[in-house]
Amino acid sequence: MRKRRLSSIGMVRRSRALVTSPRLWKPRLVFWAGAFAIGIISAGFAWLADEAQKVFAGVVGAGGWHGYIPLALTPAGFMLCAWLAFRFFPGSQGSGIPQAIAARHLRDDDERGRFLSLRMVWGKIVLTIVGLACGASIGREGPTVQVGASIMVQAARWGGMAQARGLILAGSAAGIAAAFNTPLAGIVFAIEEMGRSYQARTNGVVLSAVILAGLASLALVGTYTYFGVSHAYAAFPGDWPLVIACGIIGGAAGALFSSATLRITRRIRRWRTEFPLSRTLIVAGCAGLVVAVVGVLSSGATFGTGYAEARGAIEGHALPPLFFVAKFVVSLASTISGIPGGLFAPSLSVGAGLGSTLGQIFGADVGLAAILGMAGYFAGVVQAPMTAFVIILEMTGNHDNVIALMAASMLGYGTARLIAPEPLYHSLARLFLADAIRRRRVEQQAS
Template sequence: MAGVSRRYPMLRRTRAMWVSRRVWQPRLVFWIGALAIGLVSVGFAVLADKAQDLFHALTGAPGGWRWYLPLLLTPAGFVFCAWMASAFFPNSQGSGIPQAIAARHLRDDDDRTYLLSLKMVAGKIGLTIVGLFCGASIGREGPTVQVGASLMLQAARWGGLTQARGLILAGSAAGIAAAFNTPLAGIVFAIEEMGRTYEARTNGLVLTAVILAGLASLGLLGNYTYFGVSHDTVSFASDAGLIVACGVIGGALGAAFSVLTLKATRRIRRWSRYTPLKRTLLIAAVCGFLVAAVGLAAGGLTFGTGYAQARSAIEGTPLPWYFFIAKFVAGVATGIAGIPGGIFAPSLAVGAGLGSALGVLFGSSAGIAALLGMAGYFAGVVQAPMTAFVIILEMTGNHDNVIALMCASMLGYGTARMISHEPLYHALSRVYIADAIRRKRAETAATAPAQPEAA
């Protein structure tokens, strides 16, 4: 063969080109997939903001007759989203992070396709936008993780890449990085939350995906901080009590959110086993009405992501003392309704409201209190303290408070672990893994040859 190559140089060049294509084609597809995550994340963010603004414009200001429109619009929207998710986009419900975690544990590509696919991308984005248009207390950041993982897994299929687990991790990290413009938080999230058994060989995949998705986001939106720039600095001499309170109370409240969501979700699944669609829609209608009622009682503050309220608190304007309670109830009701939507932004809003209320009690700066409350509560919900303080640091652009936020996050995490031993996302991911196992067993049983009856 070597002699043939020497006699025919064209054959040698053709083989070199083939080898080069085999090496570079998968990389090119991977890079395109990472850029696509950034572009899709930006489009998703713009549409989500417009849907939320349209809801507020449609319902009008408090006092007018349109103010009561959510009592009809929100339940109807919840029912529509739950029906579409059950009938056309199964496994699109909820945040999307548990589905991405489950897909990393599944070995069969068909099982992963049930959780991560281009069809899922369309359904997740569309139904999350509809949910925000109806006033649901959801965010787009968790769904962006499922979208990013789906896009990266599809790119892997097209490019012939075989590292499915690493690519799902990379797509998830890129989704977080592009959603918040927080590249470090995307990497930490991949290590701490998505991959509890992190593999060093995925470093390059995660870093490259985060960089390319971040470049796509920066190219369209420019460099920005999610909550603006915070200039307040924690004084340990005077704010030590506030740090402890935000960490412990925030962690306990975050754990309560996780426990309530998990127990309610499991009970609803058992209750809906025999008539799943009918009872799923009934639950969605009840939850939608509860979210609408809480929103009206709170003056409209709890509808949507809670981004505006959290930013207002960080900038120094205290929130009403009842805001965190109302937003907490709206978040639980939305989380168990069976509609697509994340809990990142609403959780940060609850934490900001809690910190704001504690800041008034301790006589501290509203901005500092909001940051510490966000760290404690968010670490309690997801039980990922590194992700909590890193993401808040990057979203506010203030690195002077790193030690204080670390303390609040660790206190929140420790308190939550004493109340709930199951991290929310990982506990929910086991539901999808169990569904995949049951589906595989059912398919095996259906295709197995019938056994002859005993004489």
Template structure:
């Protein structure tokens, strides 16, 4: 019995030795580690690029503010710079950086529909990403009412797709999802919102096997952002909470009015862009002319609002969240400036301007109902943002993380849900997904023409 047991032990040790050697070989394998290392470096790059993009965006807005403040000369510059900047941005996007126009989120959504790397590369390449950053900065330098967060999604997706190509990773759709989530997380310093955004807005057909990619990309991009900027809340901190019946009335009002106004923005933008596409029919001169006219309108709105509607609207939204009331009609002026900037077709996002409109709307509703501005602005952002993007979970999480107000969870969630429900009654078409269909059709058309040209 003893000999048999000893013999069995030796056999087990002998059998275990090849398994250990195989395990060691596997863990030391270049084929195993190279994709992981490249993926991790790509996620860190998304965080670093996002922080650099944010710093350059702030500089561009300060530069435009310096240009337009200077007496008569400043007024003339504020009137001329936007149309000229819009025209230049539109021309450069058409000539050198096609598919960099607009927010960037529709391009990332559209890219996930394609199986071939060539088709995805038309929308998500490092060239397009570089153009996206440069032209968004040009738009901010020209006073456009745009943000950098949507562009960061396209940039992050392009970086991760390129990293996957270098590392030999096959999960292109998961990489796009991971890069998009990492971009949102690093842009707003909101890791949970990045994950929720990936599930709700980017991946309507979300696959559980991409969990690891998304989580690790968000963590690494977030670490890179934290290392450079520290832990901060995007709109400061607000301790305002709903404590009375008037607060719940405010919550419902912000949800209903914000959702309706947000849906109106989407409907107006989609309708105007559809008519512009039909009129321009791809003619560069007409497209640049539309952008120039939109730049002039943005300049006039900015002059009428004493400069309050230029840029992202970050400062106005932050001051409202911290309790300073905004002018009663600020939200209407910012709404118009954001809408015109979007339909101009220049590169730039709508996240930050939408949050600014929501903060202004909430501030005005709060003044009417006699409720504190900080609480009203926060709930207004939730209702309006959920109405624009029709993604209530993203709206709820992103605003909760940006304000650090853990005591206001239920009211923010309720305002987001009401805003979403109201928006669905007004318009059942989500903005980003509607725009993504245009990019899918354009890529298919381009691929078809290239195949026909090769065949002839």
């Protein structure tokens, strides 16, 4: 009895020591603070991005000759963003998701810090806002992933935490969850797109980060659904030809976007090797001019994220039949331009436009067709079908359309795999990894 009593006393003392130990609580407090920071910064980033688009719309929408301002403003803005990214924030170009994926494969802190750092947080946010203020067809969701991962990596340094790969995963998931107010999509995105080789021990880390970031975001902006609430659903069997068409055609269009992005990006990288800065600026200026010309011809409909157009289509307002083609072109130009900016929101806008056109052809409900087109096209671009249907489900609040969304996403994914076997984000991540390896070899030879 005495031995048991002593053993129990020893266990209580050890438990008390663990609970009160600063070494135990410091990493947790720093992690929680990092997750809250992701939610707060994401909410502020969203507000600034919306304001930037309003400023641009106010400048070009004043009537008369103001409608032609983008022909000068947009190329100049693209070149400014590309120069700032090249000179002060290397590694900030593009979406930000490939950089976070690449950082998970790097073991050296200095190499990882080239993609994920506090400096990158501010650079990514500022340059994305400048791009939106110039009319670029980009989104803030991919950049929020890089921002979230950067904050978590910094928290790991301050808190003395290990498991950097798991923390990058958690920061990325929290970024998506806070950007769209879609916690489930953040978790699925971490498993399907970021992780690929997901480890069960990161479950608690990812869930904790998503919950805390979501609470911080909700405290600032409240509860909302990104595209409002839709009540459209696909009736069986009448609407299922539309489901199949949106899945297959949307997936094929998404694969075309993904394949074109990879091919053009690789050629640009080879072409600018000899004169990196000057040719980077040439590419950015030409891409900005394409965005400006298409935007002027479309009366400004293709500038920015495309959120308003996508939401209008979901609410039942048909988009022009060729809107999705124009938005596809400007989104491709913005993606390959070398300026920071994501493609989540523009891709959803292209998908909504494609679905709207197919809905008019099939004589179906435009709102339903827009949602299905978003699922098929987005799944084709990122080749992540679970992320596609979960994120659209949460953004529209429509739980009656789950099976149709799943079917459109899976058809889009399957079609895209036949056309473009390489997933876009992971293929781009390999380019960043190649740069890191090349830089390491140069440094080793110099030393």
